[in-house]
Amino acid sequence: MKILVTGANGQLGREVVRQGKDHELVLTDYDTLDIANCKAVALFMREIKPQAVIHCAAYTNVDGAEKDEDGAFRVNVVGAQNIAAGCLETGARMVYVSTDYVFDGTKTEAYREFDQVNPQSVYGRTKWQGEELVRRILGRHYIVRTAWLYGDGNNFVRTMLRLAETNDTLRVVHDQVGTPTSTVDLAKAIFALLDSDAYGTYHATCQGQCSWYEFACEIFRQAGKKVKIIPVTTDEFPRPAKRPAHSVLDNYMLRMTVGDTTRPWQESIKEYIKR
Numbered sequence: 638m639k640i641l642v643t644g645a646n647g648q649l650g651r652e653v654v655r656q657g658k659d660h661e662l663v664l665t666d667y668d669t670l671d672i673a674n675c676k677a678v679a680l681f682m683r684e685i686k687p688q689a690v691i692h693c694a695a696y697t698n699v700d701g702a703e704k705d706e707d708g709a710f711r712v713n714v715v716g717a718q719n720i721a722a723g724c725l726e727t728g729a730r731m732v733y734v735s736t737d738y739v740f741d742g743t744k745t746e747a748y749r750e751f752d753q754v755n756p757q758s759v760y761g762r763t764k765w766q767g768e769e770l771v772r773r774i775l776g777r778h779y780i781v782r783t784a785w786l787y788g789d790g791n792n793f794v795r796t797m798l799r800l801a802e803t804n805d806t807l808r809v810v811h812d813q814v815g816t817p818t819s820t821v822d823l824a825k826a827i828f829a830l831l832d833s834d835a836y837g838t839y840h841a842t843c844q845g846q847c848s849w850y851e852f853a854c855e856i857f858r859q860a861g862k863k864v865k866i867i868p869v870t871t872d873e874f875p876r877p878a879k880r881p882a883h884s885v886l887d888n889y890m891l892r893m894t895v896g897d898t899t900r901p902w903q904e905s906i907k908e909y910i911k912r
């Protein structure tokens with residue numbers, strides 16, 4: 638399949654490239670194609686004529702977005718709209734990657750795909766608006782929500798390991814719960830979906846749940862590092878963007894369609910640290 642990958646240099650983009658070797662991939666990033674440029678996207682897609690787009694490009698700076706709403710909107714909403722319109726014209730199917738931050742985190746059980754959204758941050762809101770435009774423009778879409786992503790790039794795991802080089806003690810939030818997810822598990826789910834005609838909205842995270850504090854403890858356990866970690870509350874560690882307190886996602890639609898091959902989060906993190 639001829640697949641256009643946007644954000645190919647990002648964490649997920651790199652893993653999609655690694656797993657997509659059997660396909661004809663066309664790779665783009667900000668330098669080669671600004672997804673917010675409507676004309677450039679239309680011309681590029683007309684020329685390339687992809688059969689599918691895996692849309693990994695996004696404005697992912699959650700705190701930065703609070704002060705740069707237009708910037709986040711431009712990439713997450715206008716960018717998604719441009720790609721969806723290009724897909725409509727060229728007949729391509731589209732994977733739009735979204736986030737657990739579309740939910741407010743007040744539900745005590747895991748969120749399913751059709752639970753009520755209520756984003757609490759600019760990032761979450763723009764990703765939701767992007768979802769909605771994709772749904773309206775294009776029938777042949779897969780909207781795939783993930784969470785707490787790590788892969789080849791900047792992420793929580795790398796930050797923790799870097800901080801441990803210079804600190805004996807770290808303070809990590811213990812009252813936000815979610816599921817750390819490896820780009821390896823997510824990319825596998827994306828390719829399984831692309832191989833099917835099961836269009837729609839999906840959750841794709843690893844299995845299980847933990848707080849950021851528990852996540853940090855597991856990272857250091859797996860990496861064999863001795864660091865004292867102090868659990869703190871969100872109030873003690875204020876950030877510009879509000880985060881959901883409980884944003885565990887249930888991969889219900891994956892189980893109901895192509896099958897859910899995601900691993901327990903501890904297993905995926907073990908492989909990542911080894912790598």
Ligand SMILES: NC(=O)c1ccc[n+]([C@@H]2O[C@H](COP(=O)([O-])OP(=O)(O)OC[C@H]3O[C@@H](n4cnc5c(N)ncnc54)[C@H](OP(=O)(O)O)[C@@H]3O)[C@@H](O)[C@H]2O)c1
Pocket residue numbers: 643644645646647648649650666667668670671672673692693694695696697712716734735736737764783784785786787790791
């Ligand atoms: N990271 C997480 O924890 C997380 C959690 C839930 C969902 N997600 C979603 O998962 C997807 C992949 O995230 P990720 O962690 O792989 O993100 P990432 O590493 O930040 O990569 C995003 C890529 O998009 C590119 N980009 C930004 N603006 C662009 C533009 N206008 N035109 C073209 N490319 C542009 C970036 O290029 P530059 O680096 O040059 O700006 C970067 O290569 C995103 O949709 C994100 O919203 C991520």
